[in-house]
Amino acid sequence: MKKGSGKKVVCAMSGGVDSSAAAALLKEDGYEVVGCFMRLGSEEEPEYDNLRVADCKIDPARPRAHKQGCCSVNDAADARLVAATLGIPFYVLNFRKDFKRIMDYFTDEYNAGRTPNPCVRCNDWLKFGKMHAYAQSIGADFVATGHYARTDLSDPAHPKLLRGIDRSKDQSYVLFGAPRAQLAHMLLPVGGMFKTEIRQIAETRGLPVFNKPDSQEICFVPDNDYARLVEKRTPGGFKNGDIVDSEGKKVGTHAGHQHFTLGQRRGLVALGYPVYVVDKNPDTHVVTVGRKEELFSTGCHADQTNWLADPPLSWRRCRVKVRYNSPPVPAQVRAYVNESGADALEMRFDAPLEAVTPGQAVVCYGLEGAVDEDAVLGGGWINQISRIIESPS
Numbered sequence: 001m002k003k004g005s006g007k008k009v010v011c012a013m014s015g016g017v018d019s020s021a022a023a024a025l026l027k028e029d030g031y032e033v034v035g036c037f038m039r040l041g042s043e044e045e046p047e048y049d050n051l052r053v054a055d056c057k058i059d060p061a062r063p064r065a066h067k068q069g070c071c072s073v074n075d076a077a078d079a080r081l082v083a084a085t086l087g088i089p090f091y092v093l094n095f096r097k098d099f100k101r102i103m104d105y106f107t108d109e110y111n112a113g114r115t116p117n118p119c120v121r122c123n124d125w126l127k128f129g130k131m132h133a134y135a136q137s138i139g140a141d142f143v144a145t146g147h148y149a150r151t152d153l154s155d156p157a158h159p160k161l162l163r164g165i166d167r168s169k170d171q172s173y174v175l176f177g178a179p180r181a182q183l184a185h186m187l188l189p190v191g192g193m194f195k196t197e198i199r200q201i202a203e204t205r206g207l208p209v210f211n212k213p214d215s216q217e218i219c220f221v222p223d224n225d226y227a228r229l230v231e232k233r234t235p236g237g238f239k240n241g242d243i244v245d246s247e248g249k250k251v252g253t254h255a256g257h258q259h260f261t262l263g264q265r266r267g268l269v270a271l272g273y274p275v276y277v278v279d280k281n282p283d284t285h286v287v288t289v290g291r292k293e294e295l296f297s298t299g300c301h302a303d304q305t306n307w308l309a310d311p312p313l314s315w316r317r318c319r320v321k322v323r324y325n326s327p328p329v330p331a332q333v334r335a336y337v338n339e340s341g342a343d344a345l346e347m348r349f350d351a352p353l354e355a356v357t358p359g360q361a362v363v364c365y366g367l368e369g370a371v372d373e374d375a376v377l378g379g380g381w382i383n384q385i386s387r388i389i390e391s392p393s
Contacts, residue, residue, distance in 0.1 A: 002028075002029050002030025003029055003030065004026060004029040004030035004031030004032075005030040007030075007031055007032065007141045007142065008031065008032040008033075008034065008138070008139060008140040008141055008142075009026055009031045009032070009033055009034070009135075009140055009141060009142040009143070009144050009187060010034050010036050010131060010134065010135040010138070010140045010142070010143050010144070011023045011026060011033050011034065011035050011036065011143075011144040011145070012036055012037075012038065012127055012131060012143065012144065012145045012146075013035045013036060013037055013079040013082065013083065013090070014037070014038075014075055014079065014146070014215070015037070015074070015075030015076060015077070015078035015079040015082070015209065015212075016075070016078075016146065016209060016212060016214065016215060017146075017198060017199055017202050017207070017209050017210055017211075017212050017214075018146030018147075018148070018190050018198060019079070019145060019146030020078075020079070020082040020146070020202055020207050020209050021146065021189070021190055021198045021201045021202045021205075021207070022144055022145065022146040022188075022189040022190050023035055023082065023083070023086055023088065023144075024086055024201065024202070024205050024207060025189040025190070025201070026144055026187065026189055027086055027088060029189075031142075033086070033088045034088065034089050034090075034091070034138065034140065035079065035082075035083040035086075035088050035089065035090040035091070036090070036091050036092075036093050036131065036134070037075070037076050037079045037080070037090070037091070037092045037093065038093050038095050038126060038127070038131065039076070039092050039093060039094045039095060039096055040095055040096060040099040040122075040126075040219065040220070072219075076092060078208075078209050078212070081208060082207050082208070082209060085206060085207060085208070086207075093130070093131065093134060095126055095130055098125070098126060098130055099122075099126070099220075101125060102118050102121050102122055102125065102126075103118075103220060103233070105118065105121055106118045106218075106220075106229075106230075107229075107230050107233045107234055109359050110226065110227075110230045110258045111230065111234060111237055111258060111282065112282055112359075113257060113280050113281065113282035113358070114357075114358045114359025115261050115262065115357045115358070115359040115360055116359050117174075117324075117359070117360055117361055118218055118220075119174050119218070119324075120173075120174045120175075120176070120177055120361055121177075123147075123174055123175055123177065123178065124177035124178065127143070127145055128143060128175075128178045128179070128182055128186065131143055132182055132185070135185075141185065142185050142186065142187045143182075143185060143186060143187070144186070144187035144188065144189060145188060146189075146190050147164075147171040147172075147174070147175060147188050147190070147191065148164035148165075148166055148169040148170055148171045148172075148188075148190060148191050148195075149161060149162065149163060149164045149170065149171050149172040149175050149188050149191045149376075150162040150163070150164060150165070150188055150191035150192055150374075151183055151186050151187065151188055151191075152375075153183075153184060156184060159183035159184045159186075160183070160308070160309075160372075160375050160376075161175060161176070161178065161183055161186075161308050161375065161376040162191070162374040162375055162376070163365065163374040163376070164188075164190075164191040164192075165191065165192050165193060165194065166193065166194040166195055168195075169194075169195050172363075172365075172376050173321050173324050173361065173363050174324060174361075175376070176306060176308070176361060176363045176376050176378065176379040177306045177361075177379070178306075178308075179306070180306070180307065180308050183308065199211065226258075227256065227258050227259045230258050231256070231258070237256075237258075238255060238256030238258060239256060239257075239285045240253060240254065240255055240256070240285070241253065241254055241256070241257060241284070241285030241286055241287060242254075242285070242286050242287070243268070243269055243286075243287045243288075243289060244286055244287070244288050244289075245271065245275075245288070245289060245290060246278065246288065246289075246290040246291070246294060251269050251271060251289070252268075252269040254287055256285075257280045257281070257282055257285055257286075257287055260277045260280055260287050261277065261357070262277055262278070262279070262280070262295070262355050262357045262358075263276055263277060263295055263354065263355030263357070264276065264277040265277075268289055269289065271289070273291065274291070274292065275289040275290060275291065276289060276290065276291070276292055276294075276295055276355075277289055278290040278294045278295055292354070293388075294387075294388075295354045295355045296352035296353065296354055296387075296388050297349070297352060297353055297354075297356040297385045297386055297387055297388065298348065298349055298352055298386045298387075298388060299331075299346065299347050299348040299349055299385075299386040300322070300346075300347050300356050300362060300382050300384060300385045300386060301338075301344060301345070301346050301347070301382070301383060301384040301385075302344060302345050302347070302361075302362050302379070302380030302381050302382050302383060303338065303342055303343070303344045303380055303381060303383050304342075304380055304381045305335065305343045305344060305345050305378060305379065305380035306378055306379060306380070307335070307377070307378035308375075308376050308377060308378050309372070309375065309377045309378060311335035311343075311345075311378065312333055312334055312335055312377075313334065313335055313336075314334060315332045315333070315334045315348075316332065316333055316334065317330070317331075317332055317367055318330075318331055318332070318333050318364045318365060318366065318367060318377060319331065319364070319365045319366070319367060319368065320333070320347060320349070320362060320363065320364050320365070321362070321363045321365070322353060322356050322357070322360060322361075322362050322382070323357070323360055328365045329349065329350065329351070329353065330349075330350040330351075330367075330368075331347055331348060331349045331350055331364075332347070332348045332350075333345055333346070333347050333348075333364050333377075334346050344380065345362075345364075345378075345379075345380050347362055347364075352388055356382065356385045357382065357385075358382050358383055358384070358385065359381065359382065360381070360382050361379050361380070361381055361382070362379050362380060362381075362382050363376060363378075363379035364376070364377040364378055364379055365377060
């Protein structure tokens with residue numbers, strides 16, 4: 001008997017090769033697969049539900065151009081065609097109103113001087129939030145996605161989230177916020193494979209998206225101009241301000257701190273040596289630039305924590321990632337309750353890290369060589385950094 005026999009799974013299908021291969025693998029394992037596309041798009045997009053399989057035409061022999069985003073009407077068409085190829089039911093879930101929460105979060109974070117990560121929030125609030133609720137409503141046992149991460153469900157009482165085998169594609173970082181109770185109902189079929197294998201699986205099974213490029217950047221910022229979107233959503237929210245050096249000397253002006261992110265080098269003033277954004281103050285609208293060494297931090301604090309293992313109430317050795325595309329590095333972490341009475345964590349890095357950014361996620365993993373080496377222990381959202389050199393602003 002196949003391992004999925006008698007079990008129903010809702011598979012989030014984005015129209016990309018990873019989620020398409022995930023759906024194919026689940027069906028081959030004997031699961032009753034229900035394909036679902038999350039409608040997140042703008043009001044200007046045509047109705048997804050009017051798409052017919054006959055309208056979804058792909059020439060698999062013709063490589064696609066660079067792809068931006070993961071939730072356009074074209075992606076819905078691709079997902080529908082893949083579902084038809086696999087012979088599984090397919091539904092479009094209208095999450096447009098719910099997606100507004102993510103766009104509001106994105107806008108509010110930039111205006112507050114932080115750098116948001118909407119992809120993590122989308123996973124927390126929609127894929128393993130709203131979609132999980134939908135799965136329960138139709139009697140499904142699992143929710144599956146095409147993320148490059150793994151779940152270890154060998155011990156039903158203690159399920160684990162693990163890094164993907166393909167380290168160059170590992171997406172466990174963006175899944176850290178999934179509720180611990182939902183791990184037992186999460187399937188990640190592609191996480192134990194390499195990207196090249198997934199494309200081969202899609203091609204050999206006749207899935208027309210086998211050579212579709214990966215999505216890039218943020219789906220609701222198609223031109224990659226984050227500041228333009230934030231300004232459009234908050235008219236009058238951008239204020240002119242000063243650019244100062246590390247000693248507080250004014251060296252220029254700007255048209256809104258939202259145009260800058262910590263560690264940014266391009267588009268800054270010329271001071272005769274390389275300068276980076278080392279701080280920005282949304283209250284005074286001051287942006288501080290300095291040398292690269294001023295970007296390094298010895299640790300950080302985070303709130304809105306989520307633990308997938310028991311929270312470490314005393315200092316615990318671990319490895320940590322402070323951004324999606326960085327490798328995990330040695331550190332120490334402890335969980336505590338902050339002065340507001342909320343759960344928080346403190347992190348101490350073994351070696352100073354560059355451009356640790358408020359608003360981004362900090363995610364903890366097991367130690368290299370340990371039994372839980374690949375396990376995601378938990379994480380939170382960075383709200384304070386410990387600088388080697390303090391900025392005057």
